[in-house]
Amino acid sequence: MKKHIYPIIAGIILLTSACKKDWLDAKSDSSTIVPQTLEDMKLLLNNSVLNTNYTALGEASSDDIFVSNSVFSSLPLLDRNIYSWQPEIFVGTTQVLQWNNCYNQIFISNVVLEGLEKLKLNASRKAEWNNTRGQALFHRAKAFYDLHIVFSRPYSLQTAATDPGISIRLNSDINTKTVRSSVQEGYDQIKTDLKEAVNLLYPLPKIGSDPSKASALALLARLSLSMGEFDDALTYSGQSLSLFNTLIDYNSINPAAANSFTAFNQETSYYAIQALLTVLVNANISPELINTYSSNDLRKSVFFKLNTNGTYSFKGSYTGSILPFAGFSSNELYLIQAECYARKGNTVDAMKSLNTLLVKRFKTGTFIPLTASSAEAALSIILKERRKELVYRGMRWQDLRRLNLEPKFATDLSRVINGQTYVLPANDPRYVFPIPNYIIDATGIAQNPR
Template sequence: MKTFYCKTIIGNIIILGLLLTASCRKDALNIKPDQALVVPTTLQDFQGMLDNVVTLNEYGPAMAEIGAGDFYLSYASWQSLSDPFEQNCYIWAKDIYNGETAYDWDSAYQKIFYTNVVLDGLKQININNANQSDYNNIKGQALFVRAFSLFQMAQEFAKPYNAATAKTDLGIVLRLTADVNAKSTRATVQQTYDQIVSDLTEAAGLLPDNPKYLTRASKPGAEALLSRTYLSMSDYPNALKSADASLKVNNDLIDYNKLDSTAYQPLQMFNNEVLYHEVLTLYLSFYFGLADPSLVNSYDQNDLRRVMFFSNNGDGTYSFKGSYGGDLYFFGGLATDEMYLNRAECYARQGDASSALQDLNALLKMRYKTGTFVPVTATGPDDALTKILGERRKELCFRSIRWSDLRRLNQDNRFAVTLSRTLNGQTYTLPPNDPRYVYPFSNDIISLTGIQQNAR
């Protein structure tokens, strides 16, 4: 199975004679179009660029999912990985690239470049009553995609957000223009998150409630990403506010009793819970990966997620099949179930156990066999929080959310986790708050940009 696809093959945009290409080995921060080709100038051109789903909705950054502990590999499977990069990511090695590039970085900054082309181009559009709605929608989409890519890069290449050190901790490169001559420098963590919040706040005010396609951004999608961002910052009041705003527009949940647990893929792509569709890069380790036994065994026998999410391999192992992304791809987008859990966690953290459990039970009722669900109770907000985080682990697995959750929750001794994996008798561990929760930049990125390397 091919795990990575050259951007010159999958990343092309062809719109009304426009062709933007990017070399697999060019600096992803400085990808630029062939100036001899037609430059996008109309709203139709810009919408066409944003509808390039192969570039903008596929190949979401997924290194975080490799390291998050949702799956394990047998030693034979680990040895069979054709790319040493994946082998090293799996064991949280200090040096992971072996001279290769950071594919996640390339993919994300290609998306950022395309959105900057759109945002720069929109400044030349004459706005009037006839085009105002389309202009707002297109600008909102571009801001959303840029913010999403920046957020994903922050989870992999910047330190976890800590309010006490965020103004001095190194963040990521903020590319806010398509000008290839702009110098690449690292912002602080605070500046990184401020930019993400700014983009999403503006996007939420521009986007429609209901997108034409789920591969396009929407107001509830922007609010959902704002909630995820604030949650990663441990800004729980704002995370609650954004989750609530998203759910006020779309609070649909799937009744798992209506699904076929024997199907190859019980959960369909573009289902009613999806707010924004993105799938992660299909690394080979995902294909060979087996679900963590402690995760599978954490589901109650009447919890339908156990049979909807996992297929029994008949040898005591389980494989994940519950993606909202379709086919073999892991879903990396946004969905309403996450917003129920975000809001529930935030309610619990502000001392409102009743509202927290109301959201949790609304979700779980749709996940248990009809007639078997017993509403969750709690002795108080702290007990409710513990139970909500447990359900978050079970509901949002294999979505590249766990890594971000670990980074923030490890800062609280009550919820800190040490990850471990064993290969051929050797055990590898990732303690809480370890520097390896921040991935290094590949050597080519350092050479091309001169940015400071992350400590490992």
């Protein structure tokens, strides 16, 4: 049996070769696909696979949403399992899009990285070669990261060296035996890829779906925050903001619009979308979250639609559609910066970063800058605003996972569905999704305990 993990590779070949018939050269080893020119590799990186179908599993499991009993009963089995935190999620499922797509992204990135090493280019194209390599490294790092946030335990310095992570594939050979690296090894690889990418990428993207130095630094900031490396997260968020720091004044947004934002808006440094789950399309926003917005906070009308039954649904995706956003934008960087200042005891700069963001979110002339009596108080305020700002981005799930490791922020989740109460305690094994059974069967790697 081939111990491989790359899924539906033939689909990738068909997608890319549809753009150009003869750009691939099948070598004697048919598992390896090598582009021939720099243009071919750039074309491969233009594949929409690299910007779509990022994991939405965490978003559908978070406490930001709820569905009615009747909607729950009408959902596909997969969505019901995710929403109610079942031990078995992918029952009878032979293709898990959000696993497959990440490994498709990794495969494409590895093909490009291998191909680039074989090219001989003159000095005049060195910057172009560098940027192409940087993009491939970014895409691989983001796919690795997205797999970790659902299929491995949250990063803990005490246990990361022994916690099982994902398979870190650094070549395109589908016959390479699949093994699970540790969480530490996985995060170290993500960091290595991104640090190299930062030195190769153009400062800003030519088009919004291209990785750039600004978005690689943003991912480094997000990664460092998830690892509790607050000094690094502060540095990377500041460096990213030094390249791209535009904020949208929500007073300019029409609250009556069906979709409040356009795709590739001026706050987005990297455009990507999550996979669309039925439960997210039909979900309402938690009343607990809705009630945290004050009357002058424009996010309530910009992010949410008031339904006829008094519930609220989400309409504020930075994708400009019903698809949840999975990219990077400057608002997240201001929140990372603010949190890290607070964790370092710098209350003044923490609130300054937060208020720089919030003044753009309130009705003109109504915003009173927030203050905090201590760094601890500032941190509490910032974490609440982080939840209110980063809705439907998968960030709530990531925050629950990392903050549950701090007893003062640990949160037990519960839902009542058709009269039955479902509970997800802080740090429960179900914060790690099971690896799809067909991957376990094909590779023999260990399953996550649930």
